Amino acid sequence: MKKPIYLDYAATTPTDPRVLRAMLPYFTKKFGNTMSLHSFGQEAKQALEESREKAANLIGTKPEEIIFTGSATESNNLALKGIALANKEKGNHIIISSIEHPCIMESAEWLEKQGFGITRLPVDRYGFVSPEDVRKAIRKKTILVSIIHASNEIGTIQPIEKIGKICREKGVYFHTDAVQSFGKIPINVNKMNVDLLTASSHKMYGPKGVGMLFIRKGVKIEPILHGGGQESGLRSSTVNVPAIVGFAKACEIAEKEIKKEGERLSKLRDKLIKGVLQKIKGSHLNGHPKDRLPNNTNFWFEFVEGESMVIQLDLLGVAASTGSACSSVKLEPSHVLLATGLKHEQAHGSLRLTLGKWTKESDINYVLNALPVIIKNLRKISPFKGDKKYE
Amino acid sequence: MSKTDSYTKKVIKYFKKPHNYGRMKNPDGVGKVGNVVCGDVMWLYIKVGKDKKEREIIKDIKFETFGCVAAIATSSVITDLAKRKTIGEAMKIERDEIVKSLGGLPPIKIHCSVLAASALSEAIYDYLSKKKKEIPKELQERHQRIEKEKKIIEEKYKEWIKLEEKIHKK
Numbered sequence: 078m079k080k081p082i083y084l085d086y087a088a089t090t091p092t093d094p095r096v097l098r099a100m101l102p103y104f105t106k107k108f109g110n111t112m113s114l115h116s117f118g119q120e121a122k123q124a125l126e127e128s129r130e131k132a133a134n135l136i137g138t139k140p141e142e143i144i145f146t147g148s149a150t151e152s153n154n155l156a157l158k159g160i161a162l163a164n165k166e167k168g169n170h171i172i173i174s175s176i177e178h179p180c181i182m183e184s185a186e187w188l189e190k191q192g193f194g195i196t197r198l199p200v201d202r203y204g205f206v207s208p209e210d211v212r213k214a215i216r217k218k219t220i221l222v223s224i225i226h227a228s229n230e231i232g233t234i235q236p237i238e239k240i241g242k243i244c245r246e247k248g249v250y251f252h253t254d255a256v257q258s259f260g261k262i263p264i265n266v267n268k269m270n271v272d273l274l275t276a277s278s279h280k281m282y283g284p285k286g287v288g289m290l291f292i293r294k295g296v297k298i299e300p301i302l303h304g305g306g307q308e309s310g311l312r313s314s315t316v317n318v319p320a321i322v323g324f325a326k327a328c329e330i331a332e333k334e335i336k337k338e339g340e341r342l343s344k345l346r347d348k349l350i351k352g353v354l355q356k357i358k359g360s361h362l363n364g365h366p367k368d369r370l371p372n373n374t375n376f377w378f379e380f381v382e383g384e385s386m387v388i389q390l391d392l393l394g395v396a397a398s399t400g401s402a403c404s405s406v407k408l409e410p411s412h413v414l415l416a417t418g419l420k421h422e423q424a425h426g427s428l429r430l431t432l433g434k435w436t437k438e439s440d441i442n443y444v445l446n447a448l449p450v451i452i453k454n455l456r457k458i459s460p461f462k463g464d465k466k467y468e
Numbered sequence: 469m470s471k472t473d474s475y476t477k478k479v480i481k482y483f484k485k486p487h488n489y490g491r492m493k494n495p496d497g498v499g500k501v502g503n504v505v506c507g508d509v510m511w512l513y514i515k516v517g518k519d520k521k522e523r524e525i526i527k528d529i530k531f532e533t534f535g536c537v538a539a540i541a542t543s544s545v546i547t548d549l550a551k552r553k554t555i556g557e558a559m560k561i562e563r564d565e566i567v568k569s570l571g572g573l574p575p576i577k578i579h580c581s582v583l584a585a586s587a588l589s590e591a592i593y594d595y596l597s598k599k600k601k602e603i604p605k606e607l608q609e610r611h612q613r614i615e616k617e618k619k620i621i622e623e624k625y626k627e628w629i630k631l632e633e634k635i636h637k638k
Contacts, residue, residue, distance in 0.1 A: 380534060381534075382507060382508075382534060382535050382536050382539075384536040384537055385483070385535070385536055385537055385540060388475075388480070388483065388537045392480070392484060401507065401536070402506075402507050403507045403508070403535065403536035403538075403539075406576065408507075408576065410507075420505075421504075421505045421506075421507070422504040422505055422507075425504075425507045457489070457490070458486060458489045458490075458531075458532065458533055458534075458540060459509075459532060459533065459534040460491075460500075460509055460510075460511040460532035460533070460534060461504075461509075461534060
């Protein structure tokens with residue numbers, strides 16, 4: 078078998094060797110607790126604050142407005158629950174989209190059980206939320222709008238700036254889950270009119286176990302973890318300094334490489350999309366052809382089931398993922414694909430291939446040769462091949 | 469989680485090189501179960517012949533399946549299990565035997581083995597009723613159960629089924 082080809086960068090990324098090197102001293106030599114008064118503690122504290130600055134730089138803000146968490150899931154939980162708890166006096170209504178990551182969907186559902194009102198905005202066939210829908214959904218009692226910046230599944234990039242402007246006009250806090258876009262496309266929280274923003278380290282070549290939440294100065298928010306009062310009292314827990322140092326290094330690298338790498342990946346992405354649609358009959362692109370992350374491709378194929386495709390690809394050394402029900406723990410197809418109007422059987426045939434720093438053109442060529450054969454063979458086994466157009 | 473890890477080596481082997489797949493010309497019986505909306509569709513074809521003792525046996529069997537790794541592997545395994553068995557023996561193949569032959573299935577995929585057993589019993593039912601032969605009570609009950617389940621799903625996904633039928637006719 079050929080060397081494995083990893084095309085699941087949206088799930089997680091390998092840690093950049095430069096990141097790992099930056100982290101190592103903080104395990105054994107500079108291991109202090111940021112809360113300690115002695116020199117070990119102060120050394121760790123300094124590394125933490127320098128890291129905060131690097132993370133802030135990548136989204137055009139000040140370090141005081143950044144807190145580190147244990148994951149993007151935690152950041153999103155804090156954003157929703159923390160805002161809900163702190164602004165109960167003002168209202169009890171929250172607006173999200175119908176294509177959020179499960180950690181937003183589930184947090185909103187939990188808040189709904191606690192008596193909050195949740196509006197889940199629809200999306201069009203490309204996965205876009207309409208800014209006008211946001212405007213119409215905002216009520217007197219609305220305290221927060223949370224819309225994902227770029228979809229983890231279909232890569233669609235939302236008109237965040239416009240949505241943010243509307244929220245600002247209406248005096249409603251605006252949060253965006255930028256896990257997939259952070260480090261991949263330029264982000265400026267001021268230009269985008271965002272009050273809270275979530276990011277994750279392991280999706281951009283940093284280590285797992287660290288997330289980030291930007292909280293604009295003046296935003297009223299309550300912590301959900303109580304204890305030693307770290308991170309301005311918003312995230313009690315001993316600070317995970319090695320991971321944060323790694324995350325910051327990944328931010329520093331991203332800032333330098335974002336433009337060139339974005340252009341390189343966009344070209345490979347477009348080559349893959351064009352190749353798949355040309356070579357495989359009965360294939361369709363999910364998401365928007367242009368307004369999508371530089372590293373995201375997502376397709377659905379008529380009469381082929383996604384899990385079978387993923388395993389066949391894996392047997393040929395290619396790592397991919399699917400929104401098919403058969404591969405989910407709930408046996409339900411991807412809520413994102415269904416929200417864009419795909420039918421169950423269409424979502425079953427979905428395949429996501431996400432590119433990254435170590436994706437080469439030869440990898441794309443390999444997939445473009447392997448995938449048509451896999452699909453042809455699976456259709457051969459399938460009862461639905463009467464249609465000549467696949468021959 | 470790597471999906472490969474959750475399937476046994478046997479499952480992957482059957483999935484990679486399934487036995488007895490493809491359409492059968494002039495089958496004696498056909499069993500069609502599952503539905504595209506749910507993600508798994510199995511069509512099982514049988515040809516019935518006689519062994520030396522003049523007993524009716526499954527002389528040939530083929531399958532066509534749309535579905536996940538488990539659906540394809542269970543389809544393949546049931547054709548191996550049923551081939552050359554007498555009708556009476558083939559009727560008794562249950563999901564446990566299928567799962568055992570695959571060295572186990574992830575719990576969430578057990579329904580695929582049920583589907584495969586249903587496809588076979590439906591194919592036998594189809595054969596017996598076409599030949600106007602006596603259908604054992606057990607098989608009749610099973611057929612009714614499968615039909616009932618089909619109706620429940622059809623009711624649930626009315627609109628989608630219509631589309632599916634349109635595609636079948638093509």
